[in-house]
Amino acid sequence: MADPNGILLVDKPGGMTSHDVVARARRALGTRKIGHAGTLDPMATGLLVLGIGGATRLLTYLVGLDKTYTATVRLGQSTDSDDADGQITARAAASALAAVTDDRIAAGVAALTGSIAQVPSRISAIKVDGRRAYDLARDGVEVDLKARDVRIARFEVLATHAGDGCLDLDVVVDCSSGTYIRALARDLGDRLGVGGHLVALRRTRIGPFPVADAAGLDELAGAPLRSPADTAAAIMPAVRADAATARDLRHGKRVTALDFTGPRAAAIDPDGRLIGVVERRGDQVKSVMNMPEEPA
Structure with a gap:
């Protein structure tokens, strides 16, 4: 088998x-x-x-x-991890929370949509001097994480729920890889002056x-x-190679018989198997990732 x-x-x-x-x-x-x-x-x-x-x-x-998430953002409380797994570090006054109107929320969401610079949560997997930020934070080390450019294509509030001195927002987010939804929750709360953190998160698309x-x-x-071939063809252009071209690509040779649009493509052999991922090298094409050859 x-x-x-x-x-x-x-x-x-x-x-x-x-x-x-x-x-x-x-x-x-x-x-x-x-x-x-x-x-x-x-x-x-x-x-x-x-x-x-x-x-x-x-x-x-x-x-x-890119990815899609549904999430619940809790306004009115901040935590040390920017999510519900952390300890509450601040609570907003009732008067401050009462001043958070739908228009102010919409403005805050708009400011966090598009291309933004985002500082990741201190409880993240980003490496600092060879160690994960979350390990440093748990050891009590102050971590200064640099802002990273991310893109938020959609940040939409679907519903709001008030109660227990907080305001919960059900949201959906379409974003680039590397985006921290916890950081979005934190930053929205900060913009509104009441603090915020993430209480629920579900990834619905990659x-x-x-x-x-x-x-x-x-x-x-x-x-x-x-199959590797179907998966690769779903995320990049696919190009068919004849048997001789497939053999050359698998042997690391450059070929001229393939034509595709974009920086790379999935090369498929005559039996429908993925040869690998190919890229242009001048007027030639070379495999930059070869798959182990599957049985026909």
């Missing part, structure tokens, strides 16, 4: 790390060669993309895809892949894997 090879979409439940999900998938599929394209915090739910077997080589091209197509944890063993 051939080793599993492909892309698996998983709907991660809350309370688990992304590594926990990978461990479950390894047991369910009987292989250790599994990686993921972008973590989710334990409190978060939703889409996690796993690469199985040789398809782990595709993960580098999936990590940078690139062309929706969470509706994902398997639950109890379905991993029987879940269908997306």
